Amino acid sequence: MTEKKVALVTGARRGIGRATAYALAAAGFNVLINDRCERREAEETLSGIAKRGGRGEFYEADIADLNSHAPLVGEAYRSFGRLDCLVNNAGVQIAVRGDMLDAPPEEFDRLININLKGTFFLTQEVARRMIAEDPCREGRSIVTITSANAAMVSPEKSLYCISKSALSMVVQLYAVRLAKAGIALFEIRPGLIATDMTAAVHDFYSAQIERGLTPMPRWGTPEDIATAVASLATGALPYSTGHAIDIDGGLLLSRL
Incomplete structure (x- = not known):
């Protein structure tokens, strides 16, 4: 090891x-990255990991395919000999926002299979392998990216909200189950983060931000989320598990 x-x-x-x-590489980690397509973009990510002092490897797989989980996790052990942190980041947004009374069953299945089912069973696979590696080694973590919509109702994207709110419970369940194994679980709830996923609604929410939607008057960045993940993975909260951390500019604060 x-x-x-x-x-x-x-x-x-x-x-x-x-x-x-990138943040994990800068913090001293080697990183196995996973995605289901776009090897060119993956190669760019690997290059960035190397520039930050880490060794990176890429494994192409769709987490909705449960049969891909064992080979994916096995690749971490084949390439690096150990696994200390899983970051459940993969997820999809609803294809078309609209009235929840018109939500189609096939869209429900797509979001649940990727955002919830795939993440649940990948976490299960990682937990089993971590425990087999060492039943009680401290300092390991599983960080799951959910959404402000785990708590905030958005009827126009109801199926996304359902998938993320259920995932919040998954984090708490695994936190209780894995605490004695030295594996800490955390949930990060991003607010409005400027990414390709939010590009279609950027103008709409930019106007809302200007009108005070978030106490901190700006969009969040991927780096805001990454900084939080790296902090948790390096043990910034050693006596904590199962909690949700809002990285949202104050979006989820109750205000009069």
């Missing part, structure tokens, strides 16, 4: 996943 810690980051070819891989 190498001394350098190892992280697996899903959905890491761009956006929040890429920024997270």
